[in-house]
Amino acid sequence: MAERPIAVTCGEPSGVGPEVIAAARRALPDLPFFVIGNPQHFMGLEVDVQVISAPEETSGTALSVLPHDIPGPRRPGLPDPAQAAGIVSAIARAVELVQDGAASALCTAPIHKKALKDGAEFAYPGHTEYLAALAGDVDVVMMLACPELRVVPATIHIALDRVAQELTPDVLETALRITHAGLRRDFGIDRPRIAVAGLNPHAGEGGTMGRQEQEWIDALVTRLTPELGCFGPLSADTMFHAKARAGYDAAVCMYHDQALIPIKTIDFAGGVNVTLGLPFIRTSPDHGTAFDIAGKGLADPTSMIAALRMAADMAARRAA
Ligand SMILES: NC(=O)C1=CN([C@@H]2O[C@H](COP(=O)(O)OP(=O)(O)OC[C@H]3O[C@@H](n4cnc5c(N)ncnc54)[C@H](O)[C@@H]3O)[C@@H](O)[C@H]2O)C=CC1
Numbered sequence: 001m002a003e004r005p006i007a008v009t010c011g012e013p014s015g016v017g018p019e020v021i022a023a024a025r026r027a028l029p030d031l032p033f034f035v036i037g038n039p040q041h042f043m044g045l046e047v048d049v050q051v052i053s054a055p056e057e058t059s060g061t062a063l064s065v066l067p068h069d070i071p072g073p074r075r076p077g078l079p080d081p082a083q084a085a086g087i088v089s090a091i092a093r094a095v096e097l098v099q100d101g102a103a104s105a106l107c108t109a110p111i112h113k114k115a116l117k118d119g120a121e122f123a124y125p126g127h128t129e130y131l132a133a134l135a136g137d138v139d140v141v142m143m144l145a146c147p148e149l150r151v152v153p154a155t156i157h158i159a160l161d162r163v164a165q166e167l168t169p170d171v172l173e174t175a176l177r178i179t180h181a182g183l184r185r186d187f188g189i190d191r192p193r194i195a196v197a198g199l200n201p202h203a204g205e206g207g208t209m210g211r212q213e214q215e216w217i218d219a220l221v222t223r224l225t226p227e228l229g230c231f232g233p234l235s236a237d238t239m240f241h242a243k244a245r246a247g248y249d250a251a252v253c254m255y256h257d258q259a260l261i262p263i264k265t266i267d268f269a270g271g272v273n274v275t276l277g278l279p280f281i282r283t284s285p286d287h288g289t290a291f292d293i294a295g296k297g298l299a300d301p302t303s304m305i306a307a308l309r310m311a312a313d314m315a316a317r318r319a320a
């Protein structure tokens with residue numbers, strides 16, 4: 001196969017991951033990818049399964065599965081602690097294959113963070129932080145992107161009561177720099193426009209509803225404007241309507257829900273999670289394991305399909 005395949009991690013087998021992966025295989029016959037996981041977990045999902053022993057054996061029609069030790073059957077909605085260690089090591093194996101050049105990009109199916117913590121003492125709050133560690137503790141940002149909007153939370157998977165302490169000028173500047181570089185490199189935007197949200201209601205309303213904007217956010221954004229095309233801080237409640245969105249290429253937000261609520265409201269089906277700042281390409285669907293619908297034939301594969309397409313587009317752009 002001329003084009004290097006994308007490595008897909010199976011994620012949590014008891015979630016909807018196997019179903020959206022199988023559906024993506026049917027929807028994207030020309031896009032080469034293989035899954036790292038237990039081939040048994042893909043049986044009965046209306047796709048031919050081909051067990052491979054190396055990425056270059058990836059087939060264009062069947063679902064190619066590189067076997068990985070994730071023992072036991074798939075039980076939709078019922079995560080098995082015995083599978084947790086294998087789910088985690090499949091991600092590390094995929095990273096090795098991408099870094100070795102055997103795969104062009106990584107696309108991860110959803111994991112259940114608590115199931116991995118309970119079953120394998122997984123020490124990371126998500127793929128994003130784990131991948132940053134596997135890549136050598138590099139600085140990364142989590143971007144969620146759909147055709148209408150791109151968002152980046154400057155702080156990611158932390159409790160709300162820690163946001164104000166952990167959101168420092170260094171953290172925000174790093175998020176802005178990685179976002180700017182990613183928009184240029186992976187989205188082909190030469191002069192990105194980056195909107196920055198305030199932390200507090202009404203971006204602090206002149207210090208009457210919080211002081212971080214006046215104390216440092218405003219000055220930091222102004223200093224970086226000539227270099228990074230950023231502007232703000234803006235009132236977060238009014239920066240996501242259609243006319244406001246037309247004025248920027250990405251919104252850098254202060255915390256997880258400030259960024260993810262607008263995009264998952266606008267386009268839950270089509271959103272893609274992409275990690276910027278890694279030395280390799282990683283995308284993922286925007287949704288989680290959806291235990292409530294797993295095994296019922298209700299999972300919408302649109303986000304998985306968009307994640308695979310975005311990974312392929314990014315790989316092609318980087319290779320050009
Ligand atoms: N990239 C990843 O690994 C991600 C993992 N998660 C994890 O997933 C687990 C469950 O998270 P939740 O907050 O419940 O979010 P969720 O996205 O799994 O489910 C939220 C709602 O959306 C529905 N839904 C999700 N995906 C769908 C699909 N493909 N088609 C149709 N409906 C779908 C579910 O049925 C549920 O009603 C958590 O452990 C969370 O941390 C969440 C987001 C991303």
Ligand SMILES: NCC(=O)COP(=O)(O)O
Nearest residue numbers: 125126127128129273284
């Ligand atoms: N809410 C987004 C999310 O949980 C995805 O996290 P990650 O596993 O991609 O780090």
